[in-house]
Amino acid sequence: MIERERYAPGPANVARVQKDRGQDGKEKWTLVLVKELRHSPEKVWQALTNPAQLREWAPFDADGNLGTVGAKVKLTTVGAPAPRVTETIVTRADPAKALEYKWGNFDMRWQLEAFGDGTRLTLWTNIGHRFISMGAAGWHICFDVLDRLLAGQPMGRIVGPDALKFGDWPRLSAEYAKQFGVEVPNWPPDATKR
């Protein structure tokens, strides 16, 4: 696992915020993450839907395959201080193109586009203002881990407490917070003072 020990997330350049007006007139924020992967959409699709592959990089465990519309799947948040299991029904599954389901209250909308020999992967997910920079940093790291997995060099998923252990975590979430114009989260407590 020497690769994992050497891993450091790069600059905060994977996520942006899309701001829309909801029907109630309130501003609605969506976190948009884009990652260019040097692997085919078919291969990326497997990593997004197959529970054994999700286990290698995603922040949740799935108890079934997410690749079919109507599939009912339980998602367990990994590393949370108490068990958090949410059930979802897959609402869209166009293999190697598009995938939609919910993680708790979050909409999860994935798009896969052929991009040269690889795939441009986009995730749209609605996450509250307060936690959006942490969400961006978390997914940023997950996508790096996904990239290694697809390259045949899995380094094991880095989520929850493992993600916070990286010295770079406060830097990454603070960079995103600055870009999004939100307060830098004080998590882990006093991280910004270290």
Added chain:
Amino acid sequence: MKIKLSSVYVNDQEKALRFYTEVLGFAKKTDFSQGPYRWLTVTSPEEPNGTELQLALNNNSAAKTYQQAIFQQNQPAAMFLTDDIKGDYERIKARGAEFTMPPTDVTASTIAMVKDTCGNLIQLTQLARW
């Protein structure tokens, strides 16, 4: 070992945060989320480093059943101590909270019971002084 934290189950964490801070007057202490999980605590401004109260989502059937059963039996899910129960009662009532029991003398204390809007009764207690 120390007792630094206690928990109540709530059926809506955002609503709970509003009630426990804006209505009861506590202050938010820790708030972080990991995916759909959210760790949320409040603490008394009189004791910022004192015991924290975790507002835990009742997201499993055992928690829901427990919460509803004790509510139906008029049992408080948590109890807070005050030195001025009459003043607190007026202040909290003025902010729109619904009391199921006004300050009432019982053995060794005066108690009142208020709904927390998230599925619980909360008891306020002022110990009698002799």
